[in-house]
Amino acid sequence: MRKLLCIASTQLVCWAAQASGLHVQVQDREGKPLAEAVVVLYPVGRAAPASAPPPGPVLIEQERMRFVPALTVVVPGTQLRFANLDRWDHHVRGTQATGLAALDPNAPAGFEFRLAGRAAGQAPAATELVVDKPGVVLLGCHLHGSMRGHVFVTDSAWTLKTDESGVARFEGLPAGQVELRVWHPELLVEPPRQALQLGATTLQQTVQLGVVPRRRRL
Ligand SMILES: [Cu+2]
Structure with missing residues (x-):
């Protein structure tokens, strides 16, 4: 049975208490893992979660x-x-x-x-x-x-950079619909956001971008 958790903020928001995960694998044009991509999630139908800036620079x-x-x-x-x-x-x-x-x-x-x-x-x-x-x-x-x-x-607290294996791992998200946005410094035009349904289990999602990252000088 699903339990609902209600949090009073500017308006009453009811979130499913089931925590869910989303692992996003970002790939470049050749299908290779793309590090240093930014993955942002926006909840559908409610304001994006905000987080306070860090106390120091x-x-x-x-x-x-x-x-x-x-x-x-x-x-x-x-x-x-x-x-x-x-x-x-x-x-x-x-x-x-x-x-x-x-x-x-x-x-x-x-x-x-x-x-x-x-x-x-x-x-x-x-x-x-x-x-x-x-x-x-x-x-x-x-x-x-x-x-x-x-x-x-970022305009959503649910924002991560992909790691060396091109993966951004979100854990403990409330179930519900989200929009997935992926950005990379080498992108000229950002791809459209994707709608995803988060449920009780961890969702694996792959996003391929038309990017071939420039080789960085060592
Ligand atoms: Cu300089």
Whole structure:
């Protein structure tokens, strides 16, 4: 027998108490596991779950001409801290990524700032800022055209990055209908969201994207 759990929030929401799982395998154009894809779930018929930003800043370093990590997933209200570990300057810019069908028109505004190179024995130069709206921010450097990174500011607490085996594992979800969204930095156009029904058992879902990831420099 199904038990219903009722949670009072802005409106009374009844969720099936059965916990369910969803494992999403994301593949590239050749069917190989695609790491660093973002998988987002939205419950159908009710607001997406929100989660509070972390109490401290999330670090994005500039190290050996790269943004580390290359892809950062955060919720709105998160403070980002950019720190330059290289001995030379970087001029970081963040712009709204274009060409994404589902992109929020109110996505975070752009930013740019220069971070001086790190002197031996000194703390790295750093800048902090808050991303306050959902959307995708493309990171670049005015001085080094090869530097690229992304910040995915999600509008659902049910958001995961795929691991090295291309899998995102959601556990303990309430049963019900969800929309599945998959995004990857190399996508030019985001595929349509898929509707899925979550039940009592763990659902396995495979999503293939027309992406061949660029080889990253070591
Ligand atoms: Cu640079």
